[in-house]
Amino acid sequence: MHIRILDEKSTFSEERRAYSNRTSAGAWGSRLVSRNYRPNLQKTLNNSTPVPRGNLRCLQDNLHGSSAAPLYLQLQREARGTALFRLRVPLSTNVCDIDPSEIEDKATGWSAHASEHLTPTQISLDDGGNINIGLYTYGSKTKKWVGAALCVLTDVKITHRWSTRLCLRNIVFQAEILALLKAVEDAVAFPTQQLTILVENQASIKSAANPKSHNSIARKIFKLLNSHRHIRVLWIKAHTGYIGNEEADRLAKEAAETENFPETPLEFPKPFIKHSYVRRCWPPGKWLGMMEILGDSFTT
Helix, strand or coil: CHHHHHHHHHHHHHHHHHHHHHHHHHHHHHHHHHHHHCCCCCCCCCEEECCCCCHHHHHHHHHCCCCCHHHHHHHHHHHHHHHHHHHHHHHHCCCCCCHHHEEEEEEECCCCCCCCCCCCCCCCEEEEECCCEEEEEEEECCCEEEEEEEEEEEEEEEEEEEEECCCCCCCCCHHHHHHHHHHHHHHHHHCCCCEEECCCHHHHHHHHCCCCCHHHHHHHHHHHHHCCCEEEEEEEECCCHHHHHHHHHHHHHHHHCCCCCCCCCEEEEEHHHHHHHHHHCCCHHHHHHHHHHHHHHHHC
């Protein structure tokens, strides 16, 4: 009997303790909700201009210096990008002043049969070092233009030079891959001589060695290398004192800085165009985001 009473008391005390915990937690939570969460409260800016609740996050991001655009502007950018790059539909001039025909096409499929590939000795990403006979390529971009260059080194003497200029809207990779194509085409003219092309840009070498590359120039290089096994393409470190590399660098920068220099027209790359029209749609900065939200009510 005594033991049963103790069990009832202990059970009652445990239930009372659990009930007090639940009620205190509920009261504490209700105080938090009533104090911090007020769904009917409409926030205002400067106590005069009401701001829709859906744009509060965008306003908060812009006040903290973030360049994140609202969702509807992000969807608008994606729709414009699809129209420009996939459907090839020109956009209005206030969004993008580039004609779709000027955009670089994306190559698909295989440039050669799947069983055909380059030999391990034709492509190397190890430093090729300084050799007596070789073709050195280089690409450079300045504030004015983009330059591509090629020089031939024979017994510590430069025997041949070539350089061209590209538009400022082109990128360095295009200059590098164009110079590599020129070097391969020159090497094809000497089928009985083992020739080495030294390139300081690994991206152009990897693209040229890939039979499924999306770049049309890289596909041409792959076909030429596949049919002319006497040509090797090696990577070298830039600005390490190699005579051919330094001369090619000088020629590329000279082409990119000189007025009235012969220019090679190339299609504009997709990343540059996408970046340019995205900046027009949503330039970085918090004030533009605030004006987009508040409209005419925002005054500077």
